[in-house]
Amino acid sequence: MTKHGELIAALIGGFLTLLGYILGQLTGLNFWYIYLLAYIIGGYYQIKAGILDTIKSKQLNVELLMGIAAIGAAGINHWMEGAVLIFIFALSGALETYSMAKSTSAISSLMDLQPETARLVINNQEQAVSVSQLNPGDTIRIKPGERVPADGTIIKGETTVDESSMTGESIPTLKKVKDAVMAGTVNIDGNLLVSVTKRSEDSLFSKIVDLVQTAQSEKAPSQLFIERFERIYVKVVIGITLLMLFLPHFVFGWSWSDTIYRAMVMLVVASPCALVASTMPAVLSAVANGARKGILIKGGVHLEQLASVKALAFDKTGTLTKGKPEVTHVLNASGFDDAAFTAAVAAIENNASHPLGKAIVAYTQKTGRTLPEAEHVKVKPGFGVTGEVDGRTYAIGKADMLDPAAVQTFIDKHKNELPEGHTMVYVESEGGVIGAFALKDQVRESSVEAIKTLHHYGIQTIMLTGDNEKTAEAIQKETGVSSFIANCLPENKVNEIKKLSEKYGSVGMVGDGINDTPALAQASVGIAMGGGNDAALETADIVLMKNDLQRIADSVRLSKRMNRIIKVNIVFALSMIGLLMCANLLQFISMPLGVVGHEGSTILVILNGLRMLRG
Template sequence: MSTETEFKTYVQPKVEMKPSLFAKLSPHLELIAAGISGILIVIGWILHHFDYSSISIAAYLLAFVIGGYAKTKEGITETIDNKELNVEMLMIFAAIGSAIIGYWAEGAILIFIFAVSGALETYTMNKSNKEISALMKLQPEEAIKILPDGREQAVPVSSLTISDIILIKPGERVPVDGKIIKGTTAIDEAAITGESIPLTKEINDEVFAGTVNISGSITVTLTKHADETLFQKIITLIQSAQSEKSPSQAFIEKFEGSYVKIVLSIVGLLLILPHFLLGWSWNETFYRAMIFLVVASPCALVASIMPATLSAISNGARAGILFKGGVHLENLAHVSAIAFDKTGTLTKGKPVVTDVFIDNKFTEKEIVQLTASIESHSNHPLAKAIVRYAEQKYNEPLTQPESIQDNSGWGVTAKINNTEWRIGKAAFVGEKEAIAFQNKIYEQISNEGKTAVFVKKDTEIIALIALKDVVREESKEAIDRLKQNGIYTVMITGDSEKTANAISKESHVDEYIAECLPEKKVASVKELKEKYGIVAMVGDGINDAPALATANVGIAMGEGTDVALETADVVLMKNDLPRIAEAIQLSKRMNRIIKQNIIFSISVIMLLIISNFLQAVALPFGVIGHEGSTILVILNSLRLLKS
């Protein structure tokens, strides 16, 4: 390909094909068919009223075919695939039976209302798929790859591999996960985290597929394949959630096959016995058998759960709560205790400087600048926190040490202007001196859960810098809300007893378990399950994955490790802990609506069956009562789509 051709390929705007009329209407075909069926029923009734009986029957027959096609096809296909009769087949038999005894209008109305309820179920499914469709549109199909010779070339995203270098211009979406190697920009990560405020991204910062580059051009090296990105994992999570059935749904579907056989067996008896036992005419016997076939069908019962579950999953996805299946959403309502990891979950996961205690001979600025100058040569999290503190507070150039030696696990030794400086633990600078420094301030900050970094000049300790992994403000709110709902809260951490005690008080948890390795976290979760029953675990790290898998419901923070995300049952995309209380409320609301649906549908079925045996219900009212209850159940489930 010539350079000119490449340039034209790159700059030529894509011509988007407008969707055809059929493509626009295809999601609504079931509803359109139901509407046409209803119109034909009205036409048939008018023709019958004016004594055009044969033409009237033709209109009803068309209503049968158009309105019932989708459900008939579904029923026959599922019967062949599962080798078991289903609710759809009961409705088909009832409609055909009604036509046989001359009740064409009633049979057509049955098909019409059944078609409407089917269209409503499809609408629910489409609504729950809306989040996936919206997300899929956010993923670019092409990226600008920078070739080894420096040229730019538009290539399919699927062809990119790890370590490829791409250019992302202002206004473009990030096509894959990667790390910035050139440029500074602001990134809108709302598609991933839900956070509306753009984040500033610099060299070595990560960027994620589906997010928007707002202000500057950046050059990015790929860290993941297109099918392994966080964005793709979110899509997979929602898809798997929709396909996984809750225990209630699995039971209803298992029950449906047996129930259909029982109904058909009773219908077989009703076609014969009432004539001999009750003295009914054959016409009345067949008529009542057909009414029983209609009213005893468990359409409303079958529709009690799945639309509600899909609506709740859709609602959660919109709020940044991703459920991996209906079973986890259902279980969440029964959680009695929740265990929290500390670092990165209850806390921010990054230590910050909280206090600086200094000898009167020096100023805080002198000590902080000098300590940051030495610690800038270390990758330790505490060292980075001190450097960050100096930059934010003073923002002045740092001094270059003459020599520096890192004593791993203890501290750093450096020389500046022929003076020896030691920065590190109490034992590294002299434990007795450290404990005695400034009226034993070391003991006080240790009790507060803070970490002490001492600064020693030659033979004298001159400063103590206190650091702490700060508790998130939203953590306190989340814990308080859970406790108000009667849920017992526990913090499980690998930190020392003193630190765990201080953080637990600050975060308001009921209990803490300190000095936990991954295997002890698992054992702790098992103990909580024995004591409280259904237990959830919230975490974000690799070391949390075994405990997440052990808990009845594992909840991962969206910014956590891939292992935690894959192991968990629920993912909080915004790392927003108060969302846990919302998820529990959503679960309770869903279970409440499902119970309402089941009780209502069974009550209607029983009432109609009894009325039929008492000869108190005609076929049209049986059809309206039965199918109307199905529509009401689905509409009740759709309430879960609202926040």
């Protein structure tokens, strides 16, 4: 079948039907053989699909119903009506095929984003190799304008990378040495040497393609229900049609010609074509819409489930917050100016690897001050670090590491300056605490707006955090979450999700996909953040390729809109079937009008479903 073969066949069938009608009007003859040709050409794809599906599933389907109706119309010498039925049915089928292709193309186009070859560098010599031949540790060159062929780490060069195909973020990202790059993204303006970190089949890109293929095969609950309903309904329609072939003649005194004609019309108008088409175009369009925005959905079942979620639980670190502490306040009682004080502390912390220390170094480097040399640095894991700068010894760390009396004296003296809900790092020197750094994991800019949107949809938001009550309360005030569960260790999150499920029914979990994977699996819908790491892709039902909580609100909006469109389609389809059946029993409609009403409603529900493709 050519790309547009189904549509071309339908149009040829329509042309032959029109030709037969015009010649008949001009000559008064019945050009049945032209209509027969219209039957064969116009109905080829639909009837063939119906026969193959019936053989495979051993169940009758709407395609066979339409074929039987058309043959029945021909049998009572209503060739033109049967040909019109075949044409409109084939046209709606071609439109449905188009809608499937249209809605899946936005995500299946990912397959074209990864290059087939890469520039492998060996002993400063380049050679073109297949991407599938690359192994971790290989060095590849990526020139400006080229797509990244494999996941890797930059070892030489600097560039901006367009990651829109992976994250949905339209603004290019600056990448330097030691930064990671993803297969399928575009190197805009730099000449890079990259060390490959994953084989082609293990790359994030490949996992996304697998995820998309899975999503295309997954069916939403409403779609599964309609498919089960269709099998029963088709048998009911056949039964009603068989009764109508005889009963009206004996009960209402209709002629045999009218009785058989009305039975054929009933077969047409009672067929569930519009009902069958009410879900799939909307579901696939919604999945495609999400993929364009960096929201990867593992099937319509999860998107449909999201619409019924009553509460969303959020991991704090890396989800509601950036996951990296930042210095917000510096208390300096050292006698030195602030720049000298922070430089001395940062010089010592620069020799350690604790995240709090890194935050102090980053804070100091923003001032542009050069760090002095630190000597005799010793790290005390879990507590802090000591070292010497310009002959003066410093101890930097938690209160537990320092002299308790000195810490308490400092706190009492500066109690009005110490911010609440912060992590404190104290600095001790020459027998006393001479300063402190207040650090806090900063809330993401998108968190507050996303939480507001979720509340607008009536969804309760619960923060799960290992922090104490005081810190958790401060984050709650800043983000606006409905409630929080403090002192919650990763291993306890699953139990908390179970408790929330008992309280709310359907509960979603949002996490970074690493420590949160058990909770993501336990929730009704698991939503993973963090740029799509392996744990997230394997565990979550929905993956947000960018750490942007607003995408969660977008997912909920997408889910509710999809469900609303599906419900409208179903109600409209059933209403039209009921209306047309009643009109046929009252002999108000002819076969052509029944065909237009029935197949027109099918086309309308398909077009309504395709609205989900819009941004």
